[in-house]
Amino acid sequence: MLCQYPRDNNKIVPSSQKTSARKSSDEKSMPSSSKKITLRSSDGETFEVEEAVALESKTIKLMIEESSSSNQEAITLPIVSGNILAKVLQYCEKHIEDDRSTAKELRSWDADFVKLDKDTLFQLVLAATYLGIERLVGLASEGAWSKVRPEIGGLGFRKKYEDQEVEMGYLWVSGSYTG
Amino acid sequence: MGLDSVGDLALNIILTKLGPKETAKVSSVSKRFKDLASEESLWSLFCLRDLDLSAPLDHHGNPLPSFKATYKLWREAFCMYPWSLVKRVKSCWDRLNSWFTTNFPEVKATLGRGASEGEIQELERILKVKLPLPTRLLYRFHDGQNLTGENLNTDAADCLLGLIGGYCFYDHLVNVYLLPLHEVILETREIVRHLDLPNGSQFIVVAASSSYIGKFFFLNCSDGQLYVGTQNLLTIGEMIPCVPQTLISPVHDFNIDQQQDAMLLWLEEHGHRLHNGMIKLRDEGNIKSISLFPEESPLCSTAVTNGVKVRASAIFVPEAVDLSRKYLFAYSIRMSLPPEGCIINGMRFSSCQLHLRHWVIRADDTVVSNVNSEAVIGKFPLLLPGEKEFVYESCTPLRSPTGSVEGSFTFVPGRLTDPQGRPFEAEVARFPLQLPDYIF
Numbered sequence: 184m185l186c187q188y189p190r191d192n193n194k195i196v197p198s199s200q201k202t203s204a205r206k207s208s209d210e211k212s213m214p215s216s217s218k219k220i221t222l223r224s225s226d227g228e229t230f231e232v233e234e235a236v237a238l239e240s241k242t243i244k245l246m247i248e249e250s251s252s253s254n255q256e257a258i259t260l261p262i263v264s265g266n267i268l269a270k271v272l273q274y275c276e277k278h279i280e281d282d283r284s285t286a287k288e289l290r291s292w293d294a295d296f297v298k299l300d301k302d303t304l305f306q307l308v309l310a311a312t313y314l315g316i317e318r319l320v321g322l323a324s325e326g327a328w329s330k331v332r333p334e335i336g337g338l339g340f341r342k343k344y345e346d347q348e349v350e351m352g353y354l355w356v357s358g359s360y361t362g
Numbered sequence: 363m364g365l366d367s368v369g370d371l372a373l374n375i376i377l378t379k380l381g382p383k384e385t386a387k388v389s390s391v392s393k394r395f396k397d398l399a400s401e402e403s404l405w406s407l408f409c410l411r412d413l414d415l416s417a418p419l420d421h422h423g424n425p426l427p428s429f430k431a432t433y434k435l436w437r438e439a440f441c442m443y444p445w446s447l448v449k450r451v452k453s454c455w456d457r458l459n460s461w462f463t464t465n466f467p468e469v470k471a472t473l474g475r476g477a478s479e480g481e482i483q484e485l486e487r488i489l490k491v492k493l494p495l496p497t498r499l500l501y502r503f504h505d506g507q508n509l510t511g512e513n514l515n516t517d518a519a520d521c522l523l524g525l526i527g528g529y530c531f532y533d534h535l536v537n538v539y540l541l542p543l544h545e546v547i548l549e550t551r552e553i554v555r556h557l558d559l560p561n562g563s564q565f566i567v568v569a570a571s572s573s574y575i576g577k578f579f580f581l582n583c584s585d586g587q588l589y590v591g592t593q594n595l596l597t598i599g600e601m602i603p604c605v606p607q608t609l610i611s612p613v614h615d616f617n618i619d620q621q622q623d624a625m626l627l628w629l630e631e632h633g634h635r636l637h638n639g640m641i642k643l644r645d646e647g648n649i650k651s652i653s654l655f656p657e658e659s660p661l662c663s664t665a666v667t668n669g670v671k672v673r674a675s676a677i678f679v680p681e682a683v684d685l686s687r688k689y690l691f692a693y694s695i696r697m698s699l700p701p702e703g704c705i706i707n708g709m710r711f712s713s714c715q716l717h718l719r720h721w722v723i724r725a726d727d728t729v730v731s732n733v734n735s736e737a738v739i740g741k742f743p744l745l746l747p748g749e750k751e752f753v754y755e756s757c758t759p760l761r762s763p764t765g766s767v768e769g770s771f772t773f774v775p776g777r778l779t780d781p782q783g784r785p786f787e788a789e790v791a792r793f794p795l796q797l798p799d800y801i802f
Contacts (some may be wrong), residue, residue, distance in 0.1 A: 305372035312375050324379040327372060335391045353386040355437035 218248070218309070221257035222272075228265030229257055232272055239275040241315030263310045270296075271310055273318050297326030304330065373398050376466060380407040384435060405429035410450060411434075416458060421452075421503060422475055437663050440480070443499055448620055451499040452736045454626065457633040465643050466650060469523050474542050476504035480589035481505070481635070485543050489624075491552055491583045494564045498627040506542030509572055524572055524633060526550055526802050527641070527652025529677060531755035532693045532739075534787040536681070537651055537702045538802065551764050553578060557599040565589075568625060577681040579604065586610045590801055592683045604628060604801040631800045655694040655755075663768075663791035669704045670714065670773060672746065674699045679757065691795045692757040695738065697788070701748035704775055711775040711782055718772035720787075725762040738771070742778060760795060768792035 222230045237243045237258075238327040246258055260268065277284075277292060284292070297304065304327035311319035377385045377399065385408075387778035389399035406429040409415040417434040419425055421439060426432045440448045462470040482498055485491075493501075509523055524539035527671055541549060549567040559565060571577040580589045580601060588608055589601035605624040635641045636652075640661075646652035654673050656662045662675035673696045682690035697716075702710040723731035736742075743752040758767065769790045776782030 192418040267540070276782045304366070304370050308372040308375050309368065314435065320375065321379055328376050328380065329378075331373070353389060353434070355434060355441055356383055 187333075195281070222262055222268065223259045224265040224268040225261050226265050228268070230268060230272055232276070235279050236275045239279060239316055240271075242313060244315075254291045262313055264306070267306050267310045268305070270299075270307060271314060271316070271319065275316065279320070289317060293322055297322060299326065301327060301330040368397060369698050372409070372669075374401060374404065377404055378407055379773065382412070382437075394801075397665065398799050402429050405433050409433050412415065412445075413452060416719060427752075432740060436526075440499075440502070443495060444621065447496060447499060451496065451503060452628065454505045454630050454633060458629065458639065461636045462525075463695060466652070468650065469525055469652075471522050472507040472509055472539075473525070476503045477501045477543055479503040481543055485547055486721060489566060491566055493566075493583055493585045493619055494581075494625075496623045497568075497581060497583075500625060500629065504540075506540045506545065508542060509539055522572075522649055522651035523683040526569060526650065527654050528571060528573075528577075529654050529694075529755065531693055531757050534575060534679075534682075534757075536571045536575050536577055536580070537573055538569050538571050540569050541567060543662075549578070551595075556596055559599055568672045571681075574793040575681065581623075581625055583730060586625075587626035588628055590680045592680055592685060594684055595681075600685060602683070602685070602801060605631075606799050628800060628802075632802065645704055653694075654685045655692075661794060663793040665789040665791035666787055667788040668714075668773075669699055669702065670697060670705045670771075671769070672788055673751070674767070674790050674791050674793045676767065676793055676797070678763075678798055678801060680801055681701075687761070689760045689763050689797075690757060691760060691765075692755055693793070694753060695790065696751040696753045697771070698749065699745045699750040703747040704745070704773075706783060706786060709783070713777060714746060714773040714775045715778045716742050716771050717774055717778060717785060719769065721767065722774070723758055723760075723765065723767050725760050727767040728767075730760070731758070744777060745773075760793075764799040765795040766792050 218234040219231050221245075221293050222232065222237065222243070224230070234247075239245070243258060243260075250256070250258075261272070274296060277296075278289070299307070304323055306321040308320060308327055311317075311323055367514075377388070382405075385404060388665055389396045401490060406418075409418070409429045409432050412433075414430065415429075415438060417425070418427070418429050420432065420435055426435060436448075437445070458485060459470060459473070460522045463472075465511035478500075482501060486493060507523070523535045524537040526536050526538035526540070528536035529570060530536070541792065542607055546566055549570065550565070553567060554563070557565075565580045566583060567578055567589070568581045576591070576595070578591045579597065580591070581587075582589065587607065588604040590604055592600045592602060596599035603624075603629045609627055610624055613619060638658075640656055640658050641654055642657050643653060644651050654677050656677070657675070659675075662673055664671065664673050666672075676691045676693040679690040679692050699714070703711065704714040715739060718734065718736055720732065721733040721735075722729055723733075723736060739754050739756055741754070743754075745752060767790075770787040771790065772785050773788050774781045774783075774785045
């Protein structure tokens, strides 16, 4: 079953047309950015994306480089489920257009992107780690931690849990330098 | 909280992103977090990232039972310093250590164990100084070099194990080593007593030549600059700064980032030059030493004529300088033949011998010396194909801190006693004489 990953509502132009709008009118100079890659999630969903989007993932990049067939077999990602893969691809799609958005816009988009529940964020951290997308690992980690932190009462070095060993083990944390 | 194994895995990754401090703080929250925060995988990553450690070792190189214990020990041992500075100083020593372990292990063996905070404070008390933070940290890792006795074979060899190295021309042998704290105390009292320095001056001797030549490096503890004594050191306390002044940042301020004093910059630069081949190990029979003559362009020139390759470079000799009258430069000339031998107009010769030299020395752009003479330092080197370079050193005084030298050698194919062809001139390409940005 082929499905497109969920698109942003505020996307102005579909991605395939965006690519040609950015390039010059000379068709011959268009590189392989129009080449499509098919990705398959652990639960069998398939996603067709531009090669440039897929290559944001170091793992997928390696898989493509190492695959003997030059063509069009779907790449299976056995530990990433469909709904998570959809979010990952949404992130990648947004972040290869770096020259279209300013840093401020990207930050704001990122902040909206991580407004997800804790479990999804945890799964996103794992998926991004497996796929080798460092920036997404960082973003999802921040998002997940902001959910966990209030539950454990913040990061003050407060002793909720009395343990001598723990205390002695981490005395350096409250040392004179913050560096 | 109901965290499952997905949560644990994800939290492990999240903690690597948060860093060691947050991980440590989190461990007190609950048993679950204590376990998560104790994972060796986390601490091994932090040790690698912060300290470039791939094995759990303390700062003296002794093994520890875990990476978690390692990180803790390092942070505690250096809690009185900004962590970024600790990382930088460790990195500086790592670079030097790795080069010496590979290329000159005899020097590595002389590097002392790190001094303790107590030993440093003792020096500060005795000499009434306050060491800049970067220099203190440098001594915490290695307390200078121990050049006496047990680890050495011959008396002659221990002259030349200075970490900084040096040069030799005529009888002027220099080999600079880093003084251990107890020698810093002795030498500082000895010399500063003779010098006419203002009361409460904060100079200490940190490096010196192990030969009888008096070459001394002083660290000014209040402004963090390094100085080297000139010829007039003992008469008028004349010294030259060794590191570009603009790079030195306030060294007693705990709160700023990027602290650097001259000693740290000097050692970092030295490590840099060793690694990029600008200076190299000199190996003459059994005597090895670090030679400070530059080996790469633009400071070292190269010219090839009829197969005769001549490489030439100069160094600044601060201990022979009189700032009001003269500068001194030493230069090293290396000549060699390739395996094919000497080739003149297609004819091959299996040797050639030096007869004459022609030298043009300039101060700024003015010719101050134009010499035509026989031999080099009294010798007529015979070059054979594919052999090691023939090297000699000499020197020239100059009235200005900038100049150049160029010239040519007249060679005879074959030998002087048995010439095989007409003499020819082998070029010595111009090489600069200049006051360097870093003085070693």
